[in-house]
Amino acid sequence: MNYIFIDEAHFMESLKTIILKNNDKLNDSEKKIIQFVVSNPQTCSKLSLSKLAKKLYVSESAIFRLCKKLGLSGYSELKFNLDELARNQSENLKVSYNFAQELKKANNDVEKFFSTLSLTTLYQSIDKTNTVYIYSTGWQQELIAQYLAHELFVIGIHAIVLPAAFDELVQAHHYAKKGDILFVISFNGDGIILNDEISKLKLSSNKLVLVSLTNMRQNKLASIAHYNLYFPVVSFMVESDMKKVAFTPAYYLIDLFINDYLVWHHRGKE
Template sequence: MYLKARVMANLKTMILNNNDKLNDSEKKIIQFVVNNPESCSKLSLSKLAKKLYVSESAIFRLCKKLGLSGYSELKFDLHELASSENRAIRAHSDFAHDLLKATADVVKYFHSLNLKNLYQAFDNASMVYLFSTGWEQQLIAQYISHELFMVGLHTTILPSAVDELKAASRNAKKGDVLFIISFSGDSKIINEEIAKLKLRTDKFVLVSLTNMKQNKLASLTKYNMYFPTVVFWKDLKITKRLPLLQPIV
């Protein structure tokens, strides 16, 4: 159990922490085995030494410098490293399938919507305000702004700050559209401000764009649209959730 926890913590970190202890020959050995963990984990000490044209004692000394008890522990670490990379590769390979499914789901969802009244609201608006709750949501705001610009609508992208909502409410004209783009739709601060905004003024036609689940923001707006997210593995280490959108006009 200790070994597995340490490996996942991980072998590459141990190498970096002890890199200054290694000579050039040892660095070449460790670079090879880390780049080929699956095949090296299946080799005996003598076979690996023969493959790398080094002595068995050289590999054993390398293990000690890394803080390992011996070659058997290195083999175990390499096996765990190979297994973790294979799991990440399998997860990564599912991205295309998940993206296709999400695309089909969002197309089906948008086809089910009756957007006639929302389109009419766009026609009546002198300005469409786009408020995002984070940098990823701001990318969506920029995308929507571009799409609306292509059909002749004026838009203003608001920075992610509550004060910007207050400023927009002072400058807006009756009938203007306010898009609120939020991943969860459950930000207490944003939702409280939207509730206050509805009490202060009836200028805005409120539209929310959130992830596909029930949320407070959706209940506060006249129109709500959902988008799915797809898990994306980058460099097999970092996961992100990418929003999937279709043109709305």
């Protein structure tokens, strides 16, 4: 039997009790929904029912049924509980939060995640490609794109960083050659317009190998791409919003990627 595990130090007693008491009523899909919302209470407490449904790729009725199974009057009561949960978490974290430890943990998570990947076919594609294209959204992601391009250049791979304009992305497949690679760097991978364009590009052309770099393991962009490289981010301070975060793990991920490619290349392209 699958249970939802909740850290007693961080979760509000009433919500914890509600979830544990009704755990047996929830199917696997509903358990995934509740795991996400209790892991991201501050974000979810600010979303409307329709926006949360779109974010999780489920129907509004699925979330409403979940609320009923938990014995809540509806989505509004769930939002109220999540808002209280977010405040309690913030108060607890203000006392115990250690940026250096969190950053170290994030980098360890990147290393563990990267060790699970099998990228031989991607490395083979890199060896055969004429050009690597890199597209990013947001100024922090653009800095990461520039770093990736530089690291590729150092090992002899030509990379072009596309301007952060959709027209440039749309045009990419027109002048790209078969086997070229497109890296897309997006913070959460859930940009509707971006993903629509990527989907169209994938459908209209079998030229490009798509590689996503995102903050979330499960998102629309990752599902579209042929390969997904995941990096967490770490808040500089507890009270900061998601814009005030350290992207160090993304750079660490790129370093691991470049080194692993070189190791594979040195071993004779096994």
